[in-house]
Amino acid sequence: MKKQTTVYRCANCGHTEPKWLGRCPECGQWNTLKEQSAAAGSARADIKGETYSLPIAAIDPASGTRIASGSAELDRVLGGGFVRGSAILLGGEPGIGKSTLLLQVCAKIQSKGRVLYVSGEESPSQIRARADRLGALRDGLEVFCSSDIDRVMDVIESVKPILTVVDSIQMIYSPEAGAVPGTANQIKYCTQEMTEWAKTHDSVIVFVAHVTKDGLIAGPKAAEHIVDAVLSFEQAEGDLRALRAAKNRFGSTDELGLYRMGAGGLEEIADPSGVLLIQRAGEMPPGVAVAIVHEGSRVLLVEIQALAVPAKAGITRVYSDRIDASRVARVAAVIEKQTGLRLSDQDLYVNVAGGVRLAEPGIDLALAAALYSARTGQPLPKGAALAGELSLAGELRPVRQMAKRARSAKALGFSSVLGPAEGAYKENEEGGRSAAPRAKAGARPDWGRADSLKAAIRELWR
Ligand code: TYD
Ligand code: MG
Numbered sequence: 176m177k178k179q180t181t182v183y184r185c186a187n188c189g190h191t192e193p194k195w196l197g198r199c200p201e202c203g204q205w206n207t208l209k210e211q212s213a214a215a216g217s218a219r220a221d222i223k224g225e226t227y228s229l230p231i232a233a234i235d236p237a238s239g240t241r242i243a244s245g246s247a248e249l250d251r252v253l254g255g256g257f258v259r260g261s262a263i264l265l266g267g268e269p270g271i272g273k274s275t276l277l278l279q280v281c282a283k284i285q286s287k288g289r290v291l292y293v294s295g296e297e298s299p300s301q302i303r304a305r306a307d308r309l310g311a312l313r314d315g316l317e318v319f320c321s322s323d324i325d326r327v328m329d330v331i332e333s334v335k336p337i338l339t340v341v342d343s344i345q346m347i348y349s350p351e352a353g354a355v356p357g358t359a360n361q362i363k364y365c366t367q368e369m370t371e372w373a374k375t376h377d378s379v380i381v382f383v384a385h386v387t388k389d390g391l392i393a394g395p396k397a398a399e400h401i402v403d404a405v406l407s408f409e410q411a412e413g414d415l416r417a418l419r420a421a422k423n424r425f426g427s428t429d430e431l432g433l434y435r436m437g438a439g440g441l442e443e444i445a446d447p448s449g450v451l452l453i454q455r456a457g458e459m460p461p462g463v464a465v466a467i468v469h470e471g472s473r474v475l476l477v478e479i480q481a482l483a484v485p486a487k488a489g490i491t492r493v494y495s496d497r498i499d500a501s502r503v504a505r506v507a508a509v510i511e512k513q514t515g516l517r518l519s520d521q522d523l524y525v526n527v528a529g530g531v532r533l534a535e536p537g538i539d540l541a542l543a544a545a546l547y548s549a550r551t552g553q554p555l556p557k558g559a560a561l562a563g564e565l566s567l568a569g570e571l572r573p574v575r576q577m578a579k580r581a582r583s584a585k586a587l588g589f590s591s592v593l594g595p596a597e598g599a600y601k602e603n604e605e606g607g608r609s610a611a612p613r614a615k616a617g618a619r620p621d622w623g624r625a626d627s628l629k630a631a632i633r634e635l636w637r
Pocket of ligand 1: 267
């Protein structure tokens with residue numbers, strides 16, 4: 176369909192028509208339709224203070240286009256770069272690398288337009304020193320240090336940046352929203368004001384938010400509803416950093432971005448498939464299983480570690496930070512039911528090597544194998560990598576991209592991949608589900624298949 180750039184609006188009643196008409200079909204007045212531009216940004220007509228709606232086809236699709244951030248990992252997590260006219264909240268514990276990441280991004284994006292880095296935490300010379308270290312001294316990158324929203328807004332108005340970083344939202348305050356910076360009211364007020372500016376100027380704004388150890392964006396929770404995306408930056412293990420979206424109006428929330436903090440700032444980990452693995456010379460210890468995880472669009476191999484010890488005083492507990500404890504309990508119950516191996520009198524400890532949180536359903540089989548191995552003391556065979564979702568009935572359910580998972584595991588040297596048949600879970604090109612075509616006659620799967628937990632255990636401990 177041809178893109179429409181003008182509409183005709185009735186001066187009498189406000190009715191809009193895609194074509195000029197002598198008489199308004201709505202109110203019947205003659206010669207009241209006036210040409211009106213539906214140029215860039217008119218989808219936000221209301222935000223701009225104009226009070227009319229538009230036929231959907233008259234909206235310029237150009238507004239809402241993306242700008243690459245210069246960091247492929249960040250782009251992936253955002254769903255393909257920053258969306259113009261959007262606001263993002265980046266949360267993370269102090270010292271995790273939020274300022275470093277954003278300064279690096281600013282230095283990259285400034286080639287496309289002016290960029291403003293607002294800091295309420297550090298002095299200009301501190302920021303300059305960091306930029307020196309990161310090789311981020313660029314002409315198009317400007318710095319303003321203040322925590323007064325009115326002064327910040329004046330500078331934003333005059334610079335008109337394509338990207339503004341506010342480090343941090345907890346430090347910015349307005350005298351109009353109470354005296355103390357960092358309160359929910361202050362954060363809401365300031366986020367709202369700056370987000371509004373970004374939306375009306377097709378600009379991008381990123382707010383840094385410090386979060387507490389328990390992972391909640393406590394104060395800035397108030398801002399989460401205002402912004403378009405909420406990202407969290409976490410420490411995985413050592414110098415490894417994981418970036419995830421908790422909310423994303425413009426893309427999915429299941430992409431994982433990985434960085435390594437080094438002397439020259441944050442480096443991207445382009446191929447993360449093996450980065451979380453532990454290299455072992457000899458046999459696998461009992462309680463350890465390798466899961467083939469499909470996070471977002473990539474495959475990761477991750478070691479799941481389990482420990483089972485008899486519970487004291489008859490009360491059992493599950494200790495698991497990286498995998499939801501209720502999933503661990505469910506998988507343990509399925510094992511007990513299917514194999515008769517008693518886990519219900521045990522305290523269960525589960526960890527994920529590399530420190531990454533796992534929520535993907537396909538880790539069930541590896542989790543079950545780790546628990547089974549921990550309880551029986553029998554290690555898994557070397558070179559085994561597992562994927563598959565478990566039903567409560569002990570069936571092994573198909574997972575997305577099983578063939579791709581098997582290929583990635585094989586490429587990393589895992590000789591025996593075990594998982595469900597690809598079955599009904601076959602993805603079409605858009606990534607959605609559709610009925611699988613019948614397996615081609617004679618096509619041989621390149622991974623070992625099992626259709627139940629029992630069959631998988633038989634296969635692993637023959
Ligand atoms: P920073 O970006 O200041 O964290 P945040 O803004 O989340 O509080 O990063 C702080 C840590 O990163 C600090 O401990 C020093 C370390 N770091 C490096 O290891 N390499 C670098 O190039 C930089 C700039 C920082
Ligand atoms: Mg900082």
